[in-house]
Amino acid sequence: MTVSRVVTKKGRVAPKTVAKVSRVIEELGYVPDLNAGGLSSRNSGFVAVLVPSIDNSNFAQQARGITDALTKNGLQILLGSTDFSIEREETVLGTMLRRRPDGVILTGGNHTEGSRRMLENAGIPVVETWDLPRQPIDHVVGFSNIAIAQAMVDHLHERGYRHIGFIGSSSASDTRGADRERGFSEALRKHALDDSRVIRLGAPPIPVEQGGEAIVEMLRRWPDTDAVMFVSDRTAFGAMQECLRRGWPVPERVAIAGFGNFDMARNCHPRITTTSIDCYEMGRFAAERIISAGTQLADGVSVEPEIIMIPYRILARQTT
């Protein structure tokens, strides 16, 4: 028990006992077993994090923000990817809940019935990110994909573009992509413009190359298109490079706008106009929400679900 107190730094131990225990720990190479500790203390020290894909700078940065906040509080991240599918999300979530996480951070507001039920039963804080769900499970740290797309249309409109197209995704479970398309349509109608120029590629992650193919198709079907919004910087980048290849000047022949402020969009020539949200901060806030909800729960205080809005910015650059 004294060793436990020394290791966890909880409770009082005489300084010289601390020294003695520390020395023996060092000598023996003793490594405390957090799984056993969690079993006894009924909190595992894990926070489960589910992202659509780990191979995506935005989600990776979010994961970093989460990790940093958790580490500071002695917690560990349990990371899983759902491949942009809510069915896979349910499977992965099921696996993760076997580790008795102290909280769960999800991406998006669209989940299977099964996932919602499991989370209900688990009785732990949940944070949904990247979205503003109509029926939040618990806490939310996100932003409106509709509003952000509308803001981008406003930007294009302001720059004088009037024949604007959208190249997005077509997966039923990609509600974030669908929301961006919805924001696109609503904003165009607000400006009394035609919102029919839409091409839907497959389910995310959409390969970069397809952005190139899609803009060619767009300009073939609607040759007077003067600006195209993309669901992601990756496709926007693919499109712009294809324009370069074909000698179509950007933005003179067609303006291009992306989403997500990826490295490639920020650094290419010309630099791609895009939207930026601080994914690292979103992760950090989400983790902090889990932590504070967790301590409140431990103190027997009832926790009010909270909705935290992450600000977004339109980064007007050279392609518009």
Add this chain to the structure above:
Amino acid sequence: MTVSRVVTKKGRVAPKTVAKVSRVIEELGYVPDLNAGGLSSRNSGFVAVLVPSIDNSNFAQQARGITDALTKNGLQILLGSTDFSIEREETVLGTMLRRRPDGVILTGGNHTEGSRRMLENAGIPVVETWDLPRQPIDHVVGFSNIAIAQAMVDHLHERGYRHIGFIGSSSASDTRGADRERGFSEALRKHALDDSRVIRLGAPPIPVEQGGEAIVEMLRRWPDTDAVMFVSDRTAFGAMQECLRRGWPVPERVAIAGFGNFDMARNCHPRITTTSIDCYEMGRFAAERIISAGTQLADGVSVEPEIIMIPYRILARQTT
């Protein structure tokens, strides 16, 4: 005990008992506790994976390969990033070992004394990736960064370039980057060419922009440079975009070669010549090595450390 047998599918249970137990599990929403299970059975079901950065397509793909192989075998990944520092690696490794992983997958062959000692004491299979260490800890699934850089120099030489520079990193702990620089020098000397055109940027991850600044500096200091090799596609991409911005034709004014076959290098215009290794496969092999070593260990068979070489390819594209 019967429930345990049903859940783990180990040992024989009468079919109708299985049905009954399954029904009750469903009814109760029972979720088995893998931490407790691991405590009892003395294997946690975790494999610890340490990568320099999660926000890097190559490492993310490796992690995917690992996850896929582990999932197939009922194991879970415990992912941590070291920020390209072996000191941080030691810290993170220490934290992870508290979860009693059944194996560890590391990046690179350069580790602190502390890390090596901890791994020794842990007595679990270890796989080093991304390198061919002189003194492997245990298993290796990697490739020679020296050889790959030499192959790239050979490619440039074959294309007729004779004034070749290298833009790399300068961190002491980035031995993979240092190896690539070494391969560069050795190959140039083999061809009786000058190997002094080297610019070392800071510690990885090197921002994309610095690639641009570095190539400007390179051509200022050594104006007759006709080709530049980069330690990574990211910096190569930054350099190429800067050339575009300045109206320097690539590869006519200067040829550019990267490393890693990133999305941005593959899809930009002109497409960047680079090297490619299959990170997903490297991850998969590493995980499979952990698994087979683990089962051998459980059967009391002594495990011979194995070295698996991952093939690399030079992708000759438009920038050379």
Add this chain to the structure above:
DNA sequence: CCACATTAAGTTAACGTTAACATCACAGCT
């Protein structure tokens, strides 16, 4: 019909830790 194998299910004692409570030594006070 019995000895013996096989299959199914149950019992016990760990695994390594911590919550909760108990004890002990000693200082400070009346």
Add this chain to the structure above:
DNA sequence: AGCTGTGATGTTAACGTTAACTTAATGTGG
């Protein structure tokens, strides 16, 4: 001296599972 409070350490019983063993029930061959 006796009482009280406090700080330091010790004891016990859990946490949820599984390894290893035991028991019970059911066949099977001579």
